[in-house]
Every structure is written in structure tokens, then in C-alpha cells.
Amino acid sequence: MDVFLTQILNGLDKGSAYALIALGLTLIFGTLGVVNFAHGALFMIGAFCSVFLQRLLNLSYETVDPTKTDFLGNPAVIKTPYVESWFGPEMGAAIIDWSVPLAVLFAIPIMIAIGFIMERGLIKHFYKREHADQILVTFGLAIVLQEVIKAVYGANPIQTPAPDALSGVAVLAEGVVYPVWRIVYFFFSVVVIGAVFAFLQFTTFGMVVRAGMADRETVGLLGIDIDKRFTLMFGLAAAVAGLAGVMYGPINAPNYHMGMDFLVLSFVVVVVGGMGSLPGAVAAGFLLGILESFASMTAVTDIIPGINQIIIYLVAIIILLVRPRGLMGRKGVME
């Protein structure tokens, strides 16, 4: 029972990341009709927003301490972060400690801007091209972005730890402990997903976007500049992926390749959920996350070795055979 509950939590946690990335992917597909293979790179850039802010907050001035030596035997250089000298050692240390939550605020405008530039600068030129062309250009873009990040930050993972107050484990039941930050990540994703749905459901802007997703031409005939709104939706999708990346940093240290690790799985999530279906992406994200988690249990892999590596694709095949449009796919999309 303990193991069962822990794997459910693990599944929800993995599913949170899948759902957030898949939500942005399907949002872009549903509005602009673009299959964006650079979406994983946006997740990765979000995580590196956190790395960047951490480095920024750790910018230091140097003083030489003659009583200590460095590895070459020269007088040691002591680094003191500027924030600690500006706000005092305790406050400065607290600001650095909370760099990941702070990076959420920092990442939103940056990710929207990156999404906007990506869409206006490159992807809009491929709207009328075939999906294969869109996949090629966005995949190429993803490789360029990850190589840029690697050139700047190196290939090794860089730790972006959670604040001390949100580290450690929570005891959920007898024998069931779970990392606090992973619980925070799950609730964070629920809030973000809820906010995106509320934005689309309860605002005029969202209503127009939904109308545009259903019938782009008719909305255009009503004199609404739907393209402009769809561009903003690209920015929103980039921000959602970026936020997912920022908050994921304390779970697994950011590295330049993390976007690619999630990309393929997120596409499977989108296809299983139904191309262009927002609730489908979220439901499929959590479903596949939980299934993957259970498939990794020793009791399962002992019976079917290797099932943990193929479970998601196996389920995708079965669902697509039974429901070719995915769980909640709309008629006419990708048909």
C-alpha cells in the first residue's frame, strides 16, 4: 500500500511535467497548426532562467585573504555576493536561497519574449508549409538552442536547489514520505494548468482564441486579427513550458539536454490526449506519468523486463488503435 501510494505520487509528479509541456505543445498546434519540436528547448531554457538568476544573485566581489591559500598555494580569493553586502548577510543569503521561486517571476517575461521572437522571427514563415518542414525547422532550432546553452553553461548538470524551507521530506502517512518540493511542483502545475484554462474560458481574449481554434476563417471575417492573438498564445505556451522548466530544476539538475529528454514523451502525450485538445493533453500527461511510474516497480519489471522503457509507447499504440483521434481529440484535426 505504501509503495502503491508513493508510485501514485511519483506518477502525478512526472505527469505534472508532461502535462505542462504537452499543454503548451497542443496549444500551439491548436492555434497555429504548427508541430513545434522546439518546445522541449523552451522547457530547458526555462530551467536555465533559474540557473542564470542563481548566477546573477551570486555575482560577487573578491577580496584576498592572506591567511588562506588556493589550490596553487597562492593567497586565497574570497568571494562575497553583492546581494549579501547590499541587504546584509542573512537577507542576502535568503534571497539566494529562494532563487528558484524568484526565477518564476523572472522567467515569465523572458519566456514570453523568447516565444514571441521565435514565432515572429522563424516559425511564422512556415505556417503554409507542410508539417514535415515545420518539424525539421523547429527540431533544428531546438538543436541550435541547446548547443548555445551548452556553449555558455557547459555539458554538466548545474544544481538549482529548492529553498531550505521547501527541501526535505513530508510524512504523508505511516511509512510514506515524499519530497516537499515534488509536492510543491504538483500543486504548482495544477495552478498553472488551472490558470491557462481559466484564461481561455473566462476572458474575452480566451473566448476569441477558442473561437479561432474552432473556426479561424469565420473569426477573421468578423474583423478580428486572430493571427496577433495566436502569436500571443505562442508566447503563453512558451511561458508555460518555461515555468515547468524553472520549477523542475530542484528535482533534476538542469542540463542542456533536458528538453530533448522530455520532447518525445510530450509528443506522445499530445497524440494520446488528442491533437489540439487541452484537457486531453493534461489527462494524458497524468495518465502516462502514473503508468510509467508503476511500470518502473521491481515487481512489474521482474514479470515483464524492460516494460518501464516501452510502457508509454505501448499505451499510445493501444489508445490510438481504439480511439484514433486520441482520448479527447476533435474531429477534423490532423485528419
Next chain:
Amino acid sequence: MSKTNLTRRGVLKSGAVAGAGVALPTIFTASSAAAYTNEPTGASVTLGFNVPQTGPYADEGADELRAYELAVEHLNGGGDGGMLNTFSSKELKGDGILGKKVEFVTGDTQTKSDAARASAKSMIEKDGAVMITGGSSSGVAIAVQGLCQEAGVIFMAGLTHSNDTTGKDKKANGFRHFFNGYMSGAALAPVLKGLYGDDRKAYHLTADYTWGWTQQESIAAATEALGWETVNNVLTPLASTDFSSYIAPVLNSGADVLVLNHYGGNMVNSLTNAVQFGLREAQANGKNFEIVVPLFSRLMARGAGENIKGILGSTNWHWSLQDEGSKAFVKSFGTKYGFPPSQAAHTTYCQTLLYADACQRAGTFNPCGVAEALEGFEFDGLGNGKTLYRAEDHQCFKDVLVVKGKENPTSEFDLLEVVEVTPAAQVTYDPEHPMFAGGQLGSCNPGA
């Protein structure tokens, strides 16, 4: 109608000229025929440095490349000479190798066997490299070692820790300075017993490829010999990033030690996940729960950040060692690049010097001569104490360091502390040991 004037003198003259013309190439090739692949004929000799310049081990590859460049500089008489000054063999004089200036070409292994073989092949066939060295993965090392054997060049392995490299996949043209999984197990076991006792239950998470398998086999055998019980061994896909599904069941498994047979990004993520799940603070079977990482690397430890504190492991070399060789290398490397070298940099630097020295002693670049010079070669002054390049399997036998993640680091480089220097005799095994059985060294191949 044409008329031909043939004279006896003319026929003899023409025949002599034609005969000389036909014989000429044979005359030259008879004296200059390559006795072995890429025999250097000019004033320089080319070495091939095959390291991961892209991919997940690119940082380690970059450090290897720095060490190679430093070694070449020292071989050619530049810089402060580094470990040439402390090396027990005094054959190298800083005038290249056998009087030829050392030049190098580089290849990118991408940490993929096929890419590594392709880049090694290109360096041998197009650039004329007489020796290939490098790598940051056992799968790659074994693949490139096989290629070098076929091509007839020496392979001086870089960072490869699988028993198989000098075990079932050993080759006569291949040599490894780095230690291996068996040695890690043999060095760690007594320290584990001293610190954690002999009544422990271990749960292993193991990377599902050659290095992971041999590492797990080695550490499990060493700890079981102490009296530990191996509760479970779970193979994790190499591409795994989130290990939470594998970590979560550990606490309820009855185990009180988690052994992470992971390296690189796998190690960083699995260790981070284990610490997140509170394993370091946990209690099991009335004891403190412990985590062990058999193969440590400072570059990887940096990626794991705070999570590394107090975790035991083993390493081939560490920059804080105070022997003359290590100090000379750290000074030389640190002055040139501004930070201390990694164990990957150390082993690749040593391999370059050892190859150069072997050529010098053999008086040839012929792989068979070089191999003969390396086989059974005993040396000192390269940072690991007295070392033997064993003839039977081309594996170096030297002291192994047991290290622990430092609780209070004084700098960004000061991440590991040496807990014990395990003497070479304690990690030496029989060449026919079952973990290394199944392969034949064969005979050296000079190629050409």
C-alpha cells in the same frame, strides 16, 4: 607508310632507361616500405586525441583535451615540464619523441561507439595518427580499442572503468592506466566495513550497460565477502533522468545501504533524487541509511552539488594528493588553465607520457615495440605511487583512492576528501579472475 629505324645501340639504351624507370619505385619502396601503420617519416609524429567534444561528457572531454595539449607541450620542451620532472623514467628529454616533434589531431567521440570509431578511423587513415587515445566511456573505449587492434596502432585508453576493457575485451594493442570496477570494490569494501559494519543489506541501482554491470558485479562481490547481503539489483535505462520511481521503493525494501552504480548525468540525478527522498537522514534496520557511489569524479561531484556531502566512493586520482608528481601536475595544469585537473585529465596526461616514454625506450613507434616496452613496465612519479603496467592484460596496478564528499568545502574545487589510499597489492587480482575471463589479449598488430 612509316619507317622504323631500329639499331642495337638504341634498343639497349631504351631498355636500360625503361628498366631503371620500372625499378625505381621498387628501389625506393624497398627501403621506405612502412613496417607498421603510419610510420612517421618526417620531422614530426602525429598523435590522435579522441575525446567527447559534444554530448553529455563534453566537459570531461574538454578537460582531457587540456591535459593532452599540456602533455604535448611538455614533450616538445615547452612549459615547466610538469610530471616529466618527477617521472621515474628519464628517457624523455623535452625534444619530442625519438627526436620528432609531437603534433596532434583531435576527434569527437560524442560518447557514441560508432562516432568514436569513425573519428578514430579518420585520424588513422587521413591524418596519419600513430597512436589513438582518449574517451570517457567504457562502451566507446572497447569499440575504439577493437578498431585500433585491427588498424595496427596503439590505443591508450582514457577514462574507462569497466572490467571488460582489460578483461574479456582486452586487446594486445590496447593499454589502460585508469583503474576498474573490481579495484573500486576491493578498495571500498574494507572502508565500508570499518564505517558501516559487516551486517548490512544493500540495494543496488545499476546503469544498464557494460560499465554498470561489471561495477555492480564487483562491488556486490566485495561487499558480500564482508558479510553484506544484496537485497536487490535494479537495472536502470541509461537514458533515465528521473529516478524517483526506482528510489521510492528502496526505503521499504529492508535495505539500509543504497549503492548507485551510476556515472555522469545518471549519478547526478539518482543521487539528487535519493537525497530528495530523505535517504541520507533515514533509519533502517536500526541503523543510519547510507549511500555509496563506487565511482566518483570531481566534475560529476560538482554537478551533484550539496548532495555529495558525506557520500563514499572511489577515484583514480585527486588533485589534493601531496606527492611530487601530483603537485607538479596540478601546478602545471592550474597555472595554464586556472583550475585543478580532473582525474580524466590526469589519466590522459599520464597515458601520453607513458606512450612517449615507451617509444623512446623501444627506439621505435612500431606498435609491437611500444607494446613490448609497456608490458611489465614499472614506474613512479606520475601521481599514483609505484605502478605496474601488467603484461598479461595491459592493466595498470596502482594505489586506489577511497574518497568522501567533503562536508565543509573551502573552494568550488574542494569537493572530495581522500579517506584512504588503498595499496596496489590490495586491489591486484589474478589475470584469470572470473570477472575478467573470456577474452584473449592476442598478439600485437603492427598493421601496414
